[in-house]
Amino acid sequence: MAERRRRFGYDRAVGLLGGAFATAVFLFLIAPLVVLVVSSFNRDASMAFPPSGLSLRWYAEVLGSPDWQVSFRLSGVLVLLVVPTTVVIGTLAAYGLAQGSFPGRRLLQGLALSPLMVPEIITALGLLYYFHGVGLINTVTGLWLAHSLVALPFVVRAVMVSAAQLDPALERAATSLGAGRVRVFFTVTLPLLRPGIIAGAILAAVTSLGEVAVTALVAGANTTTVPLRIFSAVQYQLDPSMAAVSTLLMAASVVVMVIADRFARISEAL
């Protein structure tokens, strides 16, 4: 009896310790974001934490600035271009890689995921040389291609998880009921891949919104994305307007995720 109670107390202690540790790690992860958001409402032009008072002046300043407006618009356009591009290519690639059987499948699989394993700066350098040659530096097209390249492996990865779980019997069942290949793909395969596609789309959007390394090398004066403008701005002036921009960017990411999640859940429950 006493043995059992001691055992129970020990388990409890371990459980509490584990909980405390997990909380500490979580706080450490969330702290920079909290500091950023709180600072963005600072009344003074200092990054002092905690702020001396609350105001929305930095938001007004950022949203009123033509430079920032251009950047926000550019980042938005890029997300709208990059997400459909990578989702279409990534879904087809992932489906083929997961379900197909052809020579060189494993090699292609490695190739499709390779940008994840190469340091980003290497990819950026390669693109810099290449884009110089074809005249895509400082263009929206160049950024579109560059962001798609960086985001594509995330989409492939995410859709492959769904594609690997695909039961081939389902496609056979649809075929036996009279559906041709294209019809099977659109009415059975694609709906079953949806969780992976949505996850991939979110990853692609967030990647494009936050991309700095590759963007820095292929962008120019006319094509400064939001994260790039933040990056260059903090080198000259460190005021709460940066925090305001970052908070807006973060809010955009969160909104994308919440909408996507809600959309996926609702259609799943129907």
Place this chain on the structure above:
Amino acid sequence: MIELPEEGAGHVEIEGLVAGYEGARVLDLEGLSIRKGEFLSILGPSGCGKTTLLNCVAGFVQPTAGRIVIDGTDVTDRPPYRRGLGMVFQNYALFPHMTVAGNVAYGLRIRRLGRAERDERVREALRLVGLEGYADRRPRQLSGGQQQRVALARALAIRPAVLLLDEPLSNLDAKLRGEMRVELRAIQRRIGTTMVFVTHDQEEALALSDRVAVMNGGRIEQLGTPDEVYRRPATRFVAQFIGAANVLEGTVADGRLDADGILFDPGPLPLRPGDRAVVAIRPERIRLSTHDQGTDGQGVAGTVGYRAFAGDAWHVEVRLANGRTLTVQVADTGANSADPPGAGSAVVAHWDPADVIVLDTGAGGDTGAGG
């Protein structure tokens, strides 16, 4: 060209079908003729080619040689979606993103049926399998048995020429399997659709079918009614696979069969002394008695190796003097009956000579596929 079919024959004609993967010949079928409206089981152990045969008929496996003719039309080179066959899978294969009604309507949508007729056919199909109230459920909200019924309704809604069933009951528990078996047969009787049912479960095949095709090693060993394949197995494999018969091989001497020193009456065999014969005896046809009960000199002596109670019967293994074993099934006749002799007891096994099944005779030739 095929000849004019006989009465009720030639609905599905399979001729010289060969199929294989990477050089290995999985299927090598001389011919199989499936009659309209019959329930045909294809029975065999795993790897015997039965699923490959089904997939060839469905069109998922392209045979390397041979023809498949359905209702007079050669469909060998047709893609599966243009064969008009229904298929039911072992794991149900219901579309998880559609409702029950959506699943059943899938094939009807492809056939561009009008909404009213489609709804009517869906209702009719669901009524047939007893799931009228489940139209708006999702597959994962249903039990395994219900899911398999939906799969059946989905395949039948398109009114297929032939319904192919790939071990559809294997994923269900024993009780449900028994119920679904009865129901499947009742549905087949009611609508008269030709059904080809692949299974490895001999009991299922015997209980359901009009005819059973027993397959082994890519070939059909025997095709016949359940009664025929059980009572008169054509080969040693069939005898052992269905009903797990005891197979004995021996030479005829003095009107008796001498199987490695065991002498017994082989029944009214048309045999001359010196002929070799392979015979089978069903476990449930063998009776056991102990020496003190008196055995009138007939039967084969042995020792009980083990016995196991299986509910409705006892399974007893008897070791014979020559080292072979006989499997004996002793029906449990009630609470007052004595248990069969326990392990180690000396017993005499005997049987009615009429129950001896002759599988092969001759001068020691091929005795069929081993089991």
